[in-house]
Amino acid sequence: ATLSGILTKPYSVSDAVAYLRSFLTLPNEARIPTSGRGPVILRGPLHSRGRDRVAVQYHYDVGNEFYSLWLDRWMQYSCAYFSAPGMDLEAAQQAKLDHITAKLALEDGHRVLDIGSGWGGLAMHLARTAAVEVDGITLSVEQHRFAENHATEQGLANSVRFALQDYEFILAITACY
DSSP: OOHHHHHHSOOOHHHHHHHHHHHHTSOOGGGOOSSSSOOOOOOSSTTOHHHHHHHHHHHHTTOHHHHHTTSOTTOOOSOOOOOSTTOOHHHHHHHHHHHHHHHHTOOTTOEEEEETOTTSHHHHHHHHHHOOEEEEEESOHHHHHHHHHHHHHTTOTTTEEEEESOHHHHHHHHHTO
């Protein structure tokens, strides 16, 4: 259903009452459950190293099983590239990886730094198809573990390396050159 279709659809009184009842049962501060993870507590200046690390770990370190429920087999988290009508998500994610690889115009001997490498899908795709070395970095323990294991399983451990570290450290080092 499109947004315009939803907005122009005629609703009965019983539909309106049902939607209102659903709306009124949405959580509010007075009804936040006390079990579960609870809200993240961020301290420190905005985009400080410690604050960003806590935010990333809270968001991504809920377990790879959760993300595997709705991501593709490479655990691609960002946009997809639907280059043709009727493509499913898996094909659109593959098209995205191929499109990025073509745009980079990589050659043998090139090295790539993948900041925020996530579960490593792009890094492994580049190493496999463009025959380059890739260094990926992430702040997520779960993503790092998945990426390293997957690279080993795919026979790419010699051309793809993943580090669990802050990207600012890398930027500081590269700024010296």
